[in-house]
Amino acid sequence: MQSPNPISDYKYGFHKPENYAFKSKKGLSKSVVEEISYHKNEPEWMKNFRLEALDIYYSKKIPQWGGDLNHIPFDDITYYMSPTDRKVNSWKDLPKDIKDTYDRIGIPEAEKKFLGGVSAQYESEVVYKSIQKTLSAKGVIFLDMDSGLRQYPDLVKEYFGTIIPPVDNKFSALNSAVWSGGSFIYVPKGIRVELPLQAYFRINAANMGQFERTLIIADEGSFVHYVEGCTAPIYTTDSLHAAVVEIIVKKGARVRYTTIQNWSTNVYNLVTKRMRVEEEAVGEWIDGNLGSKLTMKYPSVYLVGKGAKGEILSVAVAGKGQHQDAGGKAIHVAPYTTSKITSKSVSSAGGRTSYRGLIQMLHSAKKAKTKVVCDALLVDDFSRSDTYPTMDIRHNDIQVEHEATVSKIGNDQLFYLQSRGLKKADAEAMIVNGFIEPIVKEIPLEYAVELNRLIQMEMEGSVG
Amino acid sequence: MGPNGSGKSTLAGSLMGNETYKVKGERLKVKVDDKDITNLKTEERAREGLFLAFQNPIAVPGVTVPNLLRTALNLSKNPPESKRAVNNPALSFSEFNKRLLTTSKQFNIPQEFLKRSLNEEFSGGEKKKLEMLQAVMLKPKFAIFDEIDTGLDVDALKIIARGILELKKNGTGIIVITHYNRILKYAQPDYVHILADGSLVETGNKSLALEIEKNGYKKWTNKIL
Numbered sequence: 001m002q003s004p005n006p007i008s009d010y011k012y013g014f015h016k017p018e019n020y021a022f023k024s025k026k027g028l029s030k031s032v033v034e035e036i037s038y039h040k041n042e043p044e045w046m047k048n049f050r051l052e053a054l055d056i057y058y059s060k061k062i063p064q065w066g067g068d069l070n071h072i073p074f075d076d077i078t079y080y081m082s083p084t085d086r087k088v089n090s091w092k093d094l095p096k097d098i099k100d101t102y103d104r105i106g107i108p109e110a111e112k113k114f115l116g117g118v119s120a121q122y123e124s125e126v127v128y129k130s131i132q133k134t135l136s137a138k139g140v141i142f143l144d145m146d147s148g149l150r151q152y153p154d155l156v157k158e159y160f161g162t163i164i165p166p167v168d169n170k171f172s173a174l175n176s177a178v179w180s181g182g183s184f185i186y187v188p189k190g191i192r193v194e195l196p197l198q199a200y201f202r203i204n205a206a207n208m209g210q211f212e213r214t215l216i217i218a219d220e221g222s223f224v225h226y227v228e229g230c231t232a233p234i235y236t237t238d239s240l241h242a243a244v245v246e247i248i249v250k251k252g253a254r255v256r257y258t259t260i261q262n263w264s265t266n267v268y269n270l271v272t273k274r275m276r277v278e279e280e281a282v283g284e285w286i287d288g289n290l291g292s293k294l295t296m297k298y299p300s301v302y303l304v305g306k307g308a309k310g311e312i313l314s315v316a317v318a319g320k321g322q323h324q325d326a327g328g329k330a331i332h333v334a335p336y337t338t339s340k341i342t343s344k345s346v347s348s349a350g351g352r353t354s355y356r357g358l359i360q361m362l363h364s365a366k367k368a369k370t371k372v373v374c375d376a377l378l379v380d381d382f383s384r385s386d387t388y389p390t391m392d393i394r395h396n397d398i399q400v401e402h403e404a405t406v407s408k409i410g411n412d413q414l415f416y417l418q419s420r421g422l423k424k425a426d427a428e429a430m431i432v433n434g435f436i437e438p439i440v441k442e443i444p445l446e447y448a449v450e451l452n453r454l455i456q457m458e459m460e461g462s463v464g
Numbered sequence: 465m466g467p468n469g470s471g472k473s474t475l476a477g478s479l480m481g482n483e484t485y486k487v488k489g490e491r492l493k494v495k496v497d498d499k500d501i502t503n504l505k506t507e508e509r510a511r512e513g514l515f516l517a518f519q520n521p522i523a524v525p526g527v528t529v530p531n532l533l534r535t536a537l538n539l540s541k542n543p544p545e546s547k548r549a550v551n552n553p554a555l556s557f558s559e560f561n562k563r564l565l566t567t568s569k570q571f572n573i574p575q576e577f578l579k580r581s582l583n584e585e586f587s588g589g590e591k592k593k594l595e596m597l598q599a600v601m602l603k604p605k606f607a608i609f610d611e612i613d614t615g616l617d618v619d620a621l622k623i624i625a626r627g628i629l630e631l632k633k634n635g636t637g638i639i640v641i642t643h644y645n646r647i648l649k650y651a652q653p654d655y656v657h658i659l660a661d662g663s664l665v666e667t668g669n670k671s672l673a674l675e676i677e678k679n680g681y682k683k684w685t686n687k688i689l
Binding site for chain 2: 410411412413415416417418419420421422423424426427430431433434435436437438
């Protein structure tokens with residue numbers, strides 16, 4: 001007998017009564033998009049950007065590769081809502097309703113520890129924000145995307161949609177049409193932001209799509225680490241999360257973007273993430289996918305400047321009824337560029353993981369180097385793992401390495417750990433946590449702790 | 465002691481509750497002191513104070529020895545007094561680290577080893593020392609050492625034997641599975657048992673081991689050795 005899967009009924013699975021100032025009617029139409037733009041009081045160019053994106057969205061078919069996207073109830077989704085008209089600046093002014101929700105996922109502790117600033121998104125709108133003085137003194141901009149557009153329209157206009165244009169894919173077009181929230185970050189030349197910037201995202205209404213949009217610009221020689229973590233309550237019907245993250249890493253700069261995605265298991269999580277990495281700059285994605293019904297996400301680095309470096313660390317855990325189709329892409333445009341993709345996936349209780357990756361080396365990518373390592377771990381005999389690596393190499397003077405392994409938790413490993421007093425579930429969790437450890441050690445401690453705890457819960461649920 | 469394939473490791477695995485082996489027959493019982501553990505799971509046997517040092521300890525990538533030991537010791541934290549292994553009290557983090565440091569020094573285990581993955585890319589002798597480290601840290605009621613002396617140089621052998629003697633001094637009952645007399649030189653056995661073709665065929669003292677060294681197992685088995 002299977003006990004209930006903890007990923008589908010874990011402790012964050014609660015939701016608060018809805019309390020919204022504005023909510024668009026269900027389904028998507030030109031008037032819904034116009035309404036969103038009007039409600040946000042946006043400049044004309046953004047309204048037009050949205051409307052053009054909507055046309056592109058309509059013109060594109062639903063992708064038939066990767067996971068099964070044919071059952072997303074597009075007409076049943078509310079594309080925009082704002083929880084309150086009022087903005088708050090400190091924790092104590094936050095509405096009790098929302099504060100309760102955050103208290104349960106431990107945001108105050110996180111804030112105390114090492115926040116450079118908090119931008120938490122409740123539904124589609126950022127309602128809570130505090131930016132430490134140090135950030136603004138350094139000239140660092142850290143806003144929600146809507147405020148970013150209002151306060152820095154020229155800067156936003158210059159970069160918005162340049163890394164991931166609406167035509168890129170159907171879901172980037174959808175996001176471009178209805179986006180709301182997300183973060184806008186600008187780090188000036190030579191500035192290092194030592195503490196990670198964090199944002200928390202939640203969705204809390206049945207059939208509520210969440211379409212946040214993030215834009216990060218790291219000017220020459222700067223450094224920033226952005227951390228995004230998601231926990232979401234459970235709904236009864238399917239839900240959609242289609243985000244777009246665009247990052248520009250200028251000459252000599254370094255950006256690290258860490259995500260731990262933990263949507264409830266009815267969410268379709270379809271995210272387009274891309275970095276443009278310029279000369280001698282470094283772009284890093286750390287991407288953890290635990291929750292959702294289906295995730296399709298392939299963080300990309302476009303290495304456009306000489307000597308640019310890109311690194312992608314991807315960890316995916318699929319439990320019962322879940323499909324994690326994750327991986328990464330590295331496009332080598334310039335010479336002497338290097339990339340590394342490390343993927344670790346765990347399938348248990350019949351879950352499915354896929355590694356899907358692309359390495360492209362153009363004619364201009366002389367002396368480029370890449371290394372791809374993808375390891376899959378199967379916890380039992382009825383879970384599944386696939387690898388779909390693609391390499392498109394157009395230069396002779398390059399170096400490519402690819403390693404892939406699939407392993408299954410062995411009885412002898414379990415016996416060894418059990419002989420030291422660990423229950424089978426604890427032994428499995430220890431093996432799984434050990435397997436993903438090379439990636440987990442790269443993420444901030446509290447996320448690592450939560451990740452380990454979730455894996456522990458997952459294994460307890462999968463042992464009969 | 466016993467010839468290859470006589471069932472020594474099978475016995476060790478059965479005692480520890482390895483599910484690969486089925487213990488058949490009403491009369492067959494495994495007991496720790498007076499407690500019948502025949503139907504207990506491996507981890508429950510461990511918590512009753514049984515310990516097995518493996519002949520070929522399996523690698524577990526990403527898991528360190530301190531990580532495993534801390535988990536194992538925490539698990540034995542809360543059971544009622546009767547269920548506790550000998551001298552196996554809960555340790556605070558700093559107490560644990562202190563004890564781990566002293567114990568690893570005692571067995572000439574470099575600190576760096578404790579940061580590495582369990583049994584991964586260690587030499588045979590290093591793995592055996594790490595098994596002994598775990599035994600001494602966990603202080604079991606009974607410990608089975610399955611060929612702990614195989615592949616050890618003479619210095620390592622002395623260190624391992626010292627570990628056995630220390631455990632014994634502190635009240636742990638010891639079973640050593642071995643092919644060689646040399647470990648018995650350092651760790652004085654009370655009994656030597658001979659296992660052949662799956663049966664216990666003879667029990668004696670240290671002199672029995674010397675006899676085997678001289679004449680082999682011909683006397684106890686029909687198998688072609």
